Amino acid sequence: MPLYSCNALPGAIDDAAKPKIAADITRIHCDVTGAPPIFVHAFFFEDAPHQPLDDSKAFLFGSIRAGRTDDQKAQIADQMRQSIHTHAGIPLEDIKVITQDTPAKWVLEGGEIMPEPGEEAEWLKRHHRSESGD
Amino acid sequence: MIPCTCIVQDGQISAESEATLRSKLDAFSTKAFGSSAEINWVTVPAAGGFTASKPSTSSIVSIRPSAPIDQETRATLLHELCGFWTAETGQTLNEIVGVISDPMPA
Numbered sequence: 001m002p003l004y005s006c007n008a009l010p011g012a013i014d015d016a017a018k019p020k021i022a023a024d025i026t027r028i029h030c031d032v033t034g035a036p037p038i039f040v041h042a043f044f045f046e047d048a049p050h051q052p053l054d055d056s057k058a059f060l061f062g063s064i065r066a067g068r069t070d071d072q073k074a075q076i077a078d079q080m081r082q083s084i085h086t087h088a089g090i091p092l093e094d095i096k097v098i099t100q101d102t103p104a105k106w107v108l109e110g111g112e113i114m115p116e117p118g119e120e121a122e123w124l125k126r127h128h129r130s131e132s133g134d
Numbered sequence: 135m136i137p138c139t140c141i142v143q144d145g146q147i148s149a150e151s152e153a154t155l156r157s158k159l160d161a162f163s164t165k166a167f168g169s170s171a172e173i174n175w176v177t178v179p180a181a182g183g184f185t186a187s188k189p190s191t192s193s194i195v196s197i198r199p200s201a202p203i204d205q206e207t208r209a210t211l212l213h214e215l216c217g218f219w220t221a222e223t224g225q226t227l228n229e230i231v232g233v234i235s236d237p238m239p240a
């Protein structure tokens with residue numbers, strides 16, 4: 001957690017663009033929130049029924065830990081929309097980005113309930129993991 | 135029925151293991167929440183999953199019971215869920231994310 005799930009029209013985001021967008025998603029989330037990269041998952045789908053596109057060509061849905069400010073969420077949405085536009089060439093108006101708060105205490109990762117935002121250092125220390133997961 | 139979404143990486147879990155996990159999830163849901171699981175099994179296409187910007191080996195299992203549960207119960211159930219998942223798949227605890235939510239507000 002966070003989990004960023006990106007659904008798009010078939011072929012709208014090619015395989016070369018996906019790692020670039022995933023790297024941007026990871027960097028943007030960590031820059032804005034201070035979370036470690038090891039927590040950031042970015043999954044790409046095409047025409048996936050579990051995440052309807054409606055009128056968009058790409059829809060990025062981020063399930064993020066609760067506790068982020070409205071300003072942080074707006075920065076995440078704006079910068080990630082720009083990344084998809086830059087790497088996939090999809091017009092900005094055809095890209096939808098939404099985040100949803102998930103309480104950290106609802107989530108088990110690494111065999112332990114996730115830390116609240118800002119309390120990651122002790123969690124990582126207990127798990128002998130670096131922020132990048134190496 | 136209790137909604138249960140499983141997101142796995144392409145080629146990561148065999149059909150046999152998927153069948154076993156579906157059965158175990160259903161039994162888990164019935165025991166923990168009093169109702170069987172409505173499982174939505176979602177596979178991330180090849181080269182489409184990333185964790186920490188690297189190719190992902192992570193699975194996500196998310197369950198939304200119909201009634202709120204206390205945190206001690208939730209934690210116990212999450213450990214049980216991730217325990218049988220890793221035992222079946224051979225994944226490590228660093229490769230499984232379990233989520234047990236409260237119901238959506240009316």
